[in-house]
Amino acid sequence: MNLAIVIVIFAALALAIILSVAVSRSLQTSRRNAALTAAIRPIDIEAFRNLIDPAEDSYLRRRLPPAQFRVVRRERLRAMAAYVHVAGSNAVVLIRVGEAALASGDEKVAGAARQLVNDALLLRRNTTVALARIYLALAWPNSGFAAARVVERYEHLSGAAMLLGRLQNPVVPVRLSALN
Amino acid sequence: MLQAHSLLWHYLWVAPNVLLLLLAALIWRRKISEQYPVFLFFAVVSAIEQLTVYVTDLLPSVSPEPWYYIFGGGLLVEALIKFAVIGEIFGVLLGMYPSLAKLGRALISMAGAALLSVATAVAAFTPENNTHWIVSHVHIFEQSIYMIECGLILFLFGFAAYFKLRWSRPAFGIILGLGISACVHLATWALMATPHFPEVYSVRLVFLNMATYHVCVLIWFYFLLVPPKKISRAGGSPLPEHRLEVWNEELERLLHK
Numbered sequence: 073m074n075l076a077i078v079i080v081i082f083a084a085l086a087l088a089i090i091l092s093v094a095v096s097r098s099l100q101t102s103r104r105n106a107a108l109t110a111a112i113r114p115i116d117i118e119a120f121r122n123l124i125d126p127a128e129d130s131y132l133r134r135r136l137p138p139a140q141f142r143v144v145r146r147e148r149l150r151a152m153a154a155y156v157h158v159a160g161s162n163a164v165v166l167i168r169v170g171e172a173a174l175a176s177g178d179e180k181v182a183g184a185a186r187q188l189v190n191d192a193l194l195l196r197r198n199t200t201v202a203l204a205r206i207y208l209a210l211a212w213p214n215s216g217f218a219a220a221r222v223v224e225r226y227e228h229l230s231g232a233a234m235l236l237g238r239l240q241n242p243v244v245p246v247r248l249s250a251l252n
Numbered sequence: 253m254l255q256a257h258s259l260l261w262h263y264l265w266v267a268p269n270v271l272l273l274l275l276a277a278l279i280w281r282r283k284i285s286e287q288y289p290v291f292l293f294f295a296v297v298s299a300i301e302q303l304t305v306y307v308t309d310l311l312p313s314v315s316p317e318p319w320y321y322i323f324g325g326g327l328l329v330e331a332l333i334k335f336a337v338i339g340e341i342f343g344v345l346l347g348m349y350p351s352l353a354k355l356g357r358a359l360i361s362m363a364g365a366a367l368l369s370v371a372t373a374v375a376a377f378t379p380e381n382n383t384h385w386i387v388s389h390v391h392i393f394e395q396s397i398y399m400i401e402c403g404l405i406l407f408l409f410g411f412a413a414y415f416k417l418r419w420s421r422p423a424f425g426i427i428l429g430l431g432i433s434a435c436v437h438l439a440t441w442a443l444m445a446t447p448h449f450p451e452v453y454s455v456r457l458v459f460l461n462m463a464t465y466h467v468c469v470l471i472w473f474y475f476l477l478v479p480p481k482k483i484s485r486a487g488g489s490p491l492p493e494h495r496l497e498v499w500n501e502e503l504e505r506l507l508h509k
Contacts, residue, residue: 075377079395079442086406087435093409094428097419167416174418190351193415197355200414 111165113158123152145213153206160199166192256455264462265306268469269299275469279476284422290340291426294333295472301326320386324393331397334430338404344423345412352415360407367403371396381447391445398438405431425475429468436464 122128129148133141170192173185255261276295279285285292308314308322342360346353375396380388405427412419419427440457443449 075374076442076446079374079399080439083398083402083435083439083442086402086438087432089406090409090428090431090435093413097424164416171416171418190349193349194351196415197352 112162123148123155142213146210149206149210149213153203153210156199156202156206160196160203163192163195163199167196256458261459261462264459264466266303268462268466269302269306271466271469271473272299275473275476282477284476287344288340288422288426290333290336294330294337297333298330301330317384317386320384320390324386324390327390327394327397331401334397334401335404337426337430338401338408341423341427342408344420345408345417348420349415349417352417356411359411360404363407364400364404367400370403371399374399378445379447381445381449388445391441395438395441395445398434398441401430401434402438405434421480422476425472428475429471432471433465433468437461 129145132144136144167189170185170189174182174189272295276285276292276299279288279292279295305319305323305326308319314322342356346356375392378392378395381391382388408427409431411417440461444454444457
């Protein structure tokens with residue numbers, strides 16, 4: 073009977089999730105692009121680059137005792153996670169902007185919007201992978217694997233973040249990079 | 253009223269399946285089935301299978317044991333087609349987003365394998381609830397199928413929500429109906445598969461299942477046949493085309509560096 077109760081609870085939760093998705097979809101209203109782009113948060117790209125610089129990590133590893141290095145490295149990883157999280161949120165906004173533009177009657181705009189959505193989805197996917205790597209690195213701050221791969225991913229993301237800033241309205245530019 | 257072979261019982265068993273056949277005919281006529289051929293197949297086969305099981309239930313010449321074999325066989329066929337429908341809907345969803353296709357396929361394969369393992373383990377730990385092995389095995393089989401179905405549909409909703417993917421109206425309707433049906437059936441079959449579960453409650457749960465399925469068929473009617481309301485996209489200033497192209501080129505370069 074205990075097993076049956078667990079299954080019933082799982083089924084009830086699943087049903088609640090499915091129904092809430094259905095309700096939220098029906099209540100969804102198209103937000104204005106301006107409101108959407110206002111949700112984009114700029115990223116201080118120079119600070120981010122400094123954070124992901126492998127030379128900085130090597131320097132800290134050489135200069136600090138192992139225990140202190142782990143503490144500092146964890147702090148830096150947490151800061152990286154915050155940046156990547158923002159980049160991921162910006163990707164979500166761009167997906168929505170692209171989706172809104174998909175409804176355009178203009179075939180060219182719709183095509184470009186489709187491309188934008190796909191690119192933003194790639195960014196979203198990459199930020200997810202990067203965040204997973206960061207959290208792994210947080211558990212093992214000494215692992216070189218995490219450092220190298222995370223930095224590589226972050227370089228991609230930092231570039232993508234700068235480009236997201238360039239994407240915005242030419243009249244009222246919304247920048248993802250605070251210094252770009 | 254809530255008794256086997258009551259008028260309501262006959263209605264709830266027959267009406268959704270007749271409606272499903274009607275829906276199949278309508279989506280075929282309106283050419284909606286071109287995009288959802290597996291769903292059309294499901295609608296036809298599932299309705300015929302259910303009506304066959306219904307007729308054999310009424311026939312005095314069919315004793316309970318052969319009836320359970322027919323029921324179990326139909327269940328297996330229906331389950332396989334439902335999984336194919338879920339695959340079709342996932343394909344339609346990913347078809348609009350090629351950049352996620354590879355990741356999506358890999359994830360749903362993993363989710364499917366994990367759910368199969370969990371369902372098998374749960375089935376192994378579920379005690380038999382009937383002296384006739386066929387009855388208890390059919391109950392456990394039904395519970396396992398709905399567990400996998402429910403998990404896959406939840407995965408689909410989660411995946412779409414995480415990446416903010418846009419559902420097409422028919423695809424959303426199909427998966428919503430299947431999802432509601434799977435959740436309710438999973439809960440009820442889990443209870444009915446329990447040993448010493450009171451018969452009077454079992455009958456009520458069968459009514460709940462049939463009523464839920466009826467509602468799901470109506471959901472499919474609504475999402476597949478009723479045209480969507482026109483939503484004004486006010487304020488959707490078109491994206492600057494030339495900037496998009498530059499951005500996309502650069503982003504592609506960076507992502508594939």
